[in-house]
Amino acid sequence: MIEFQNVVKQFPDGFRAVNGLSLTIHDGEITVLIGPSGCGKTTSMRMVNRLLSISDGRIMVEGRDNRDFPAEELRRKIGYAIQQVGLFPHMTVLQNIAVVPRLLGWEEDRIHKRVDELLELVGLDPDVNRDKYPRQLSGGQQQRIGVARALGADPPIMLMDEPFGAIDPITREVLQDEFLEIQKRISKTIIFVTHDIDEAIKMGDRIAIMREGSLVQYDTPDTLLAKPRNRFVRDFVGADRQLKRLGLLRVRELMAKETPHVNLRDRAEDARSAIERAGVKSAFVVDEDGVLRGWVDREGLRENPDSLLDAMNEGDYREIGVRQSATAREALSAMVARGFRITPVVNEKGVLVGSITLRALQELAEQGWAEGDQAT
Amino acid sequence: MGGRGSGHVRGATGTTGRTVNGGLGEGPRPLAALGRFFTPAALVWLAFAALLFVAMNVRETIHDPQLRAAGVKEATIVPDLWLPVFSFNPSTVVAIKGSDDLRVLSFGGLPAVVSDSPNPAAASDKAGAPWRVTLGWFALFMVLVEGLLGVRYAQRDEKLVRPLVRAAGIFLVIWSIYGHEPFWDWLLHGIFPSSPDLLYNSNTVISLAGQHLTLVLISSVITVAIGLALGIMVTRAEFREFLPLVSDIVNSGQTVPTLAIVAIMAPIIGFGFWPAIVALILYGLLPVVRNTIVGLEGVDPSMIDAARGMGMTASQILWQIEVPNASRIILAGVRTSVVINVGTAALGAYVGSGGFGNPIASGLNQAIQPWVLLGALSAALLAILLDYILGRVEYVMTPKGLIIER
Numbered sequence: 001m002i003e004f005q006n007v008v009k010q011f012p013d014g015f016r017a018v019n020g021l022s023l024t025i026h027d028g029e030i031t032v033l034i035g036p037s038g039c040g041k042t043t044s045m046r047m048v049n050r051l052l053s054i055s056d057g058r059i060m061v062e063g064r065d066n067r068d069f070p071a072e073e074l075r076r077k078i079g080y081a082i083q084q085v086g087l088f089p090h091m092t093v094l095q096n097i098a099v100v101p102r103l104l105g106w107e108e109d110r111i112h113k114r115v116d117e118l119l120e121l122v123g124l125d126p127d128v129n130r131d132k133y134p135r136q137l138s139g140g141q142q143q144r145i146g147v148a149r150a151l152g153a154d155p156p157i158m159l160m161d162e163p164f165g166a167i168d169p170i171t172r173e174v175l176q177d178e179f180l181e182i183q184k185r186i187s188k189t190i191i192f193v194t195h196d197i198d199e200a201i202k203m204g205d206r207i208a209i210m211r212e213g214s215l216v217q218y219d220t221p222d223t224l225l226a227k228p229r230n231r232f233v234r235d236f237v238g239a240d241r242q243l244k245r246l247g248l249l250r251v252r253e254l255m256a257k258e259t260p261h262v263n264l265r266d267r268a269e270d271a272r273s274a275i276e277r278a279g280v281k282s283a284f285v286v287d288e289d290g291v292l293r294g295w296v297d298r299e300g301l302r303e304n305p306d307s308l309l310d311a312m313n314e315g316d317y318r319e320i321g322v323r324q325s326a327t328a329r330e331a332l333s334a335m336v337a338r339g340f341r342i343t344p345v346v347n348e349k350g351v352l353v354g355s356i357t358l359r360a361l362q363e364l365a366e367q368g369w370a371e372g373d374q375a376t
Numbered sequence: 377m378g379g380r381g382s383g384h385v386r387g388a389t390g391t392t393g394r395t396v397n398g399g400l401g402e403g404p405r406p407l408a409a410l411g412r413f414f415t416p417a418a419l420v421w422l423a424f425a426a427l428l429f430v431a432m433n434v435r436e437t438i439h440d441p442q443l444r445a446a447g448v449k450e451a452t453i454v455p456d457l458w459l460p461v462f463s464f465n466p467s468t469v470v471a472i473k474g475s476d477d478l479r480v481l482s483f484g485g486l487p488a489v490v491s492d493s494p495n496p497a498a499a500s501d502k503a504g505a506p507w508r509v510t511l512g513w514f515a516l517f518m519v520l521v522e523g524l525l526g527v528r529y530a531q532r533d534e535k536l537v538r539p540l541v542r543a544a545g546i547f548l549v550i551w552s553i554y555g556h557e558p559f560w561d562w563l564l565h566g567i568f569p570s571s572p573d574l575l576y577n578s579n580t581v582i583s584l585a586g587q588h589l590t591l592v593l594i595s596s597v598i599t600v601a602i603g604l605a606l607g608i609m610v611t612r613a614e615f616r617e618f619l620p621l622v623s624d625i626v627n628s629g630q631t632v633p634t635l636a637i638v639a640i641m642a643p644i645i646g647f648g649f650w651p652a653i654v655a656l657i658l659y660g661l662l663p664v665v666r667n668t669i670v671g672l673e674g675v676d677p678s679m680i681d682a683a684r685g686m687g688m689t690a691s692q693i694l695w696q697i698e699v700p701n702a703s704r705i706i707l708a709g710v711r712t713s714v715v716i717n718v719g720t721a722a723l724g725a726y727v728g729s730g731g732f733g734n735p736i737a738s739g740l741n742q743a744i745q746p747w748v749l750l751g752a753l754s755a756a757l758l759a760i761l762l763d764y765i766l767g768r769v770e771y772v773m774t775p776k777g778l779i780i781e782r
Contacts, residue, residue, distance in 0.1 A: 049685060051684060074687070075685060075687035077687075080685030082678060082681060082682060083678075085682075086679045086681060086682030086683075087682075088682075088683075088697060089679075089777045090700045090775030091777060099686055100686050100687065103687055103692075133776065135777065
């Protein structure tokens with residue numbers, strides 16, 4: 001756990017970059033510090049491993065004032081990854097990752113094992129990459145090495161200063177996803193600085209919005225989007241915050257598990273009665289394995305009253321359904337694009353598991369909107 | 377590995393399509409690969425070497441007055457250093473008709489024996505021990521070093537034959553200039569046919585070279601030590617305020633004419649070796665200090681930030697991160713400084729420090745042009761040679777990761 005207690009940073013020229021910051025960072029979580037330029041987010045982070053001195057207040061790291069340790073010793077226990085990566089070009093990948101373990105005096109065998117382990121963790125083949133030099137790597141690969149290096153001696157805490165900031169948007173997405181996967185396994189306590197609200201929402205377990213050296217709001221992404229504390233936060237998270245919030249929710253959590261459906265081999269009358277019984281306009285059609293094959297509506301049944309196969313609209317589950325692991329935002333987008341009011345939800349194999357309606361999503365968004373307005 | 381374009385950092389004259397495959401290399405296609413080594417530059421070296429070989433193997437009229445007085449009018453000049461290389465027989469014949477005077481031919485080389493001398497045994501004695509370490513052996517050593525470098529760094533840029541060919545050329549040049557006075561005899565007589573005094577009479581070229589080299593090496597070692605220390609010191613946060621002061625002093629050291637420094641030092645320290653050394657140090661400091669500062673300041677700050685953030689101490693950052701990354705620029709400064717020193721060391725002759733300045737000064741005083749040319753050419757060649765050697769040092773000492781290609 002890291003605890004900022006009334007931390008102040010005043011530079012020699014009198015500028016107060018951080019002004020009485022109090023913040024508790026929970027173990028095993030990614031805490032994002034975000035805010036406009038000059039808000040003190042990077043300064044706050046750099047005080048944790050004492051790259052900057054603290055003017056007033058204190059920072060507790062795992063229950064002890066971080067000034068109780070010699071600075072170098074403290075830093076070796078805290079992983080550090082930065083936007084510019086800062087790999088050492090004269091060292092191989094192995095030597096780069098081994099910097100902290102070597103500082104800590106690990107044995108060579110242990111270091112080699114650790115480096116291979118880390119390379120695999122960040123998705124690079126150790127045999128191919130171990131002896132390469134940074135110049136031989138792409139930007140994305142360099143940043144992966146940067147993360148591996150920060151994890152070198154398996155520190156419980158990591159500081160990451162816009163680690164994916166200088167990378168093209170597509171690679172950035174990939175790296176973010178990969179890092180979230182890694183974090184699931186390693187559960188480090190991470191302070192993550194960024195100025196990109198989308199990245200913050202995606203990466204953060206909690207987000208601390210800062211402005212002019214002070215904390216404005218510290219909440220989970222969902223709460224932050226649903227209940228921005230004031231106009232500054234609302235502007236900062238953006239006008240599309242409702243949509244962003246839908247991006248946090250999974251279809252799995254929102255869908256109706258009971259949905260009217262008929263089997264491909266059923267008769268047309270069965271389908272008609274099922275629809276009428278449920279009081280809806282249409283039903284989904286599945287095959288004997290439960291895989292979504294299309295849908296049938298009242299109109300179709302009226303035109304082809306004898307055959308379900310003739311009455312139904314066939315469609316591939318990839319095109320007419322959404323995955324249960326998709327976000328609500330993706331489901332909304334799919335419905336808007338296809339002109340559906342209701343869309344079937346399928347699992348990885350295409351088996352129908354439920355449905356979600358446009359109305360449900362709208363209500364969700366409206367609810368957030370109302371809550372947000374109440375909060376102001 | 378897609379991505380950013382391949383940066384050819386080194387070797388603008390490089391061959392095309394080099395690859396760095398982590399030591400695995402491509403399949404062997406020796407003949408096709410050989411073609412790539414013979415770049416225009418390599419061919420020029422080869423031609424140069426061949427030319428020297430032919431030029432050195434001719435029968436020459438002897439112009440040396442001493443020898444002429446002794447009745448030697450003509451000789452087959454066989455480069456003495458080739459004897460062990462090609463015949464492996466130290467007593468291979470070097471013919472000087474009617475003379476047993478070996479002053480000329482055994483100079484700085486391996487023993488040479490005059491075949492038709494009246495007394496071959498005596499001649500052989502005069503030539504000295506067969507395995508005497510000479511400049512020739514130094515040249516041979518350079519060839520070996522070049523060869524080894526070529527093998528060691530074959531993966532780096534696939535230049536194996538090129539350095540070898542280049543080394544052969546250098547070998548010939550060193551030998552002909554410093555180890556072979558008939559060459560000078562022949563050259564100077566060609567330029568100044570009417571001059572009676574061709575070779576400088578009070579020192580041999582080799583001993584002048586020795587004096588000159590001593591001056592340059594001692595002053596350079598001290599210069600580099602002081603320069604590095606100063607450069608490192610003023611780039612540390614604690615001493616940064618001295619940076620302008622130091623660069624002013626260092627700059628002014630090079631502004632004051634060396635001759636003036638030499639002249640000022642002479643009354644204080646006296647004549648001879650040390651005043652020249654002091655002047656050389658003052659004069660050579662600028663490139664070392666400046667390049668050290670530029671090199672260290674040029675190290676990517678994010679790299680240093682990362683190093684600090686990982687818990688490296690200030691001295692670990694300096695020696696493990698900053699210096700290796702600045703090494704190329706620092707070494708370039710050292711190289712410049714040493715080369716400049718070769719030129720300025722010639723001025724040491726005015727305070728009696730010896731070196732190639734001696735024939736220049738005497739030649740100017742007595743209006744004997746061949747002496748001036750002898751000193752100037754030899755000094756110039758020494759500068760080129762040292763520059764070359766330091767270039768190789770730079771090549772070896774620059775961390776591989778800084779010059780590797782994708």
